[in-house]
Amino acid sequence: MMESDSFEPPPPPPPLVPPVQPPSPPVISPDAGPQLAGRLHPLTLVFAFWNAVRNIIIPLIVVYIFGRRRGPDTYIWVAAIFLGLPVAWAVIRYFTFTYRIENGELITRHGLLGRTERNIPLGRVQDIRIEQGVLHRMFRMADVFVETAGGRGPEASLSVLARGEAERLRAAVFDMPTAQPADAPARTPDREVIRKLSLRDLVLAGITSNRTASALAVVVVLWQFVDDVVPQETYQRWVEWFTQRAVEWHSHGGGLHWSLVVIAAVTLIGIGMLFSVIGSIVVFYGFTLSRSGEDIYRSHGLFTRRSSSLPRKRIQLLKIEESWLRRLFRLATLRADTAGAGLPGQNKDEQSGRDVLLPVVPRRDVELLLPIFFPDLDEARDPWQRVSRRAIVRGTKKGTAVCLLLAALSCAIQRSWHGLWPLLFIPAIYALNVMSYRHLGYWLGDRFFRMRSGWLSRATHIVPIRNVQSVVVRQTPFDRRHKVCTLIVDSAGQTHTGGGPRIRNVPAADVLDVARTLAHRAARTRYRV
Amino acid sequence: MNPAEAPAPAPLTLEPEFRSLDPRVIRLWRVRHAITSVVLLGMATIAVISVGMATNRWLWPAIGWHLLLLLRVVLLFWYPARSYKSWGYRIDGKVLETKRGIWFRIHQLLPLSRLQHVDLHSGPIERSFGLASLLLHTAGTQHASIVVPGLDAREAARLRDELVAIGGDDGV
Numbered sequence: 136m137m138e139s140d141s142f143e144p145p146p147p148p149p150p151l152v153p154p155v156q157p158p159s160p161p162v163i164s165p166d167a168g169p170q171l172a173g174r175l176h177p178l179t180l181v182f183a184f185w186n187a188v189r190n191i192i193i194p195l196i197v198v199y200i201f202g203r204r205r206g207p208d209t210y211i212w213v214a215a216i217f218l219g220l221p222v223a224w225a226v227i228r229y230f231t232f233t234y235r236i237e238n239g240e241l242i243t244r245h246g247l248l249g250r251t252e253r254n255i256p257l258g259r260v261q262d263i264r265i266e267q268g269v270l271h272r273m274f275r276m277a278d279v280f281v282e283t284a285g286g287r288g289p290e291a292s293l294s295v296l297a298r299g300e301a302e303r304l305r306a307a308v309f310d311m312p313t314a315q316p317a318d319a320p321a322r323t324p325d326r327e328v329i330r331k332l333s334l335r336d337l338v339l340a341g342i343t344s345n346r347t348a349s350a351l352a353v354v355v356v357l358w359q360f361v362d363d364v365v366p367q368e369t370y371q372r373w374v375e376w377f378t379q380r381a382v383e384w385h386s387h388g389g390g391l392h393w394s395l396v397v398i399a400a401v402t403l404i405g406i407g408m409l410f411s412v413i414g415s416i417v418v419f420y421g422f423t424l425s426r427s428g429e430d431i432y433r434s435h436g437l438f439t440r441r442s443s444s445l446p447r448k449r450i451q452l453l454k455i456e457e458s459w460l461r462r463l464f465r466l467a468t469l470r471a472d473t474a475g476a477g478l479p480g481q482n483k484d485e486q487s488g489r490d491v492l493l494p495v496v497p498r499r500d501v502e503l504l505l506p507i508f509f510p511d512l513d514e515a516r517d518p519w520q521r522v523s524r525r526a527i528v529r530g531t532k533k534g535t536a537v538c539l540l541l542a543a544l545s546c547a548i549q550r551s552w553h554g555l556w557p558l559l560f561i562p563a564i565y566a567l568n569v570m571s572y573r574h575l576g577y578w579l580g581d582r583f584f585r586m587r588s589g590w591l592s593r594a595t596h597i598v599p600i601r602n603v604q605s606v607v608v609r610q611t612p613f614d615r616r617h618k619v620c621t622l623i624v625d626s627a628g629q630t631h632t633g634g635g636p637r638i639r640n641v642p643a644a645d646v647l648d649v650a651r652t653l654a655h656r657a658a659r660t661r662y663r664v
Numbered sequence: 665m666n667p668a669e670a671p672a673p674a675p676l677t678l679e680p681e682f683r684s685l686d687p688r689v690i691r692l693w694r695v696r697h698a699i700t701s702v703v704l705l706g707m708a709t710i711a712v713i714s715v716g717m718a719t720n721r722w723l724w725p726a727i728g729w730h731l732l733l734l735l736r737v738v739l740l741f742w743y744p745a746r747s748y749k750s751w752g753y754r755i756d757g758k759v760l761e762t763k764r765g766i767w768f769r770i771h772q773l774l775p776l777s778r779l780q781h782v783d784l785h786s787g788p789i790e791r792s793f794g795l796a797s798l799l800l801h802t803a804g805t806q807h808a809s810i811v812v813p814g815l816d817a818r819e820a821a822r823l824r825d826e827l828v829a830i831g832g833d834d835g836v
Contacts (some may be wrong), residue, residue, distance in 0.1 A: 634806065647771065660778050
């Protein structure tokens with residue numbers, strides 16, 4: 136190459152197609168320079184140090200416990216490794232990390248020896264998540280994560296930026312067509328609040344969460360266990376011990392062991408509830424769902440404030456979830472999947488509340504909220520299609536088989552006809568299957584496919600047909616005997632909703648017609664990520 | 665009946681016939697089954713001999729070995745032909761539909777405007793038969809890819825171009 140190039144300032148690149156210059160608003164002209172550029176905030180170093188200190192505490196405790204006989208050298212080594220390395224890494228990152236938005240791309244660069252440059256087309260950005268821990272909030276800083284479709288985790292993480300800078304970045308990415316110049320003040324677009332959750336809502340959400348339900352289940356199982364498995368003698372001794380304690384507390388004693396068990400159960404449930412209420416408040420405190428144009432914003436959190444945005448066009452699948460406990464309070468949970476969501480079963484999402492669109496909402500308000508997420512939602516007025524009545528028989532048979540197995544097992548353990556108690560559940564199983572059959576249904580509209588299922592715990596899936604990726608019809612040999620099939624509607628995402636519609640026991644005579652109609656309607660639309 | 669010209673809005677009235685795979689695929693599958701069988705039976709033989717030597721019991725291991733042989737023979741001679749018969753694919757307007765399966769039947773319908781990319785694949789054995797398979801990918805999750813195996817290599821390339829052309833045609 137020519138040597139002179141390295142000494143002269145690089146000339147502006149010659150335009151590839153000289154005569155055509157369309158400066159129409161949506162297209163950012165190539166020689167406009169970076170539209171937004173910046174680097175990490177100097178406080179990055181402070182935050183890195185703080186994180187390192189937090190991470191070092193546990194290793195130090197370990198060293199303290201196991202290495203007491205070693206000299207102070209050990210501490211220095213541990214400190215050097217666990218404190219020095221992250222801080223050194225942060226220093227390198229701070230001095231080498233830059234980002235800019237140019238030509239419709241977000242470009243990040245970092246690296247000391249091997250420079251990495253990553254270009255992310257703005258159109259592919261699904262979400263810009265902003266997270267603020269307590270320390271972040273004190274200094275008005277934020278961690279920013281850029282998510283794209285099909286990514287395993289964030290495509291780019293910028294930690295830390297000033298809060299205003301983070302907002303500016305988000306605005307620049309999502310308002311690309313009407314992008315502001317870089318020197319414009321950080322503006323918060325007019326946001327229309329859709330829903331705020333009060334403390335009362337959060338307490339309700341906590342009480343009715345799965346954790347309470349699992350505490351209930353634990354109580355039932357424990358009670359069974361104590362009753363069945365523990366030898367009578369031990370059990371007696373426990374009861375005596377409990378009774379004695381009780382007698383010490385109360386003046387009257389006889390027959391108190393029952394109430395003690397009840398008290399224990401209530402305590403256990405209470406603890407479960409307390410934990411889930413605390414969890415719900417910590418994660419969702421100040422939950423606000425708002426909207427600005429096409430984008431939906433969520434922000435929440437007591438200590439760590441999290442905010443994320445979701446262009447509503449990118450909702451692949453919406454699920455209205457009503458667990459049986461929530462149904463008692465006429466509450467529901469909304470979950471949504473975007474194509475940008477990561478892999479299923481990421482625990483972190485649940486802890487950070489990312490998995491729900493709206494943690495808790497009165498069931499009757501859901502219908503009012505739906506048009507906000509799907510403006511072109513067609514109303515499901517017609518009677519919903521039911522599946523084959525064979526579903527009842529098949530479900531009951533399955534349940535009966537399980538009951539028989541349980542009965543045989545418990546007979547073998549107890550060695551008496553008392554072990555037959557699981558058979559008592561068979562009528563209930565039949566009733567449950569009838570109710571489930573009555574509630575199960577699907578509805579194929581022009582633009583949306585819906586499915587509802589479950590009776591005790593209910594779920595409703597709403598899939599925009601423009602997001603349907605493929606339709607699958609399956610038939611097992613057992614299905615064939617009952618002349619039914621399973622209909623599966625596949626879509627992108629499916630991280631938070633636990634999968635798209637999967638309808639069992641659809642009559643074989645109808646299923647292919649439904650599948651073909653759905654596929655043809657999908658083929659007539661375009662899928663836009 | 666010329667299905668390709670069927671108007672898209674009324675696809676259910678004029679359904680094109682399912683096309684079969686190339687019949688050579690039966691032999692291809694047999695060759696594949698034969699290779700797997702040789703490997704499996706070889707491993708089973710070693711297992712039978714070592715169990716027999718160690719315990720000095722030969723009857724049950726030998727019965728197991730013969731059962732495996734029987735299963736592989738069935739798979740070799742009966743299964744590929746039946747599987748071939750169950751396979752079918754068709755392009756109905758803008759939807760590709762495939763069907764397959766003897767016991768577990770499965771129909772997959774792919775709206776071609778959802779096609780993300782297409783792989784044309786032909787392994788060494790496939791190539792020696794002059795065959796190729798198409799792998800169609802969508803942005804979906806559980807059923808993100810649909811396969812059409814056992815196509816004549818030239819037909820596979822033609823089909824791929826046709827599918828991409830239909831899928832890329834944005835005049836929806």
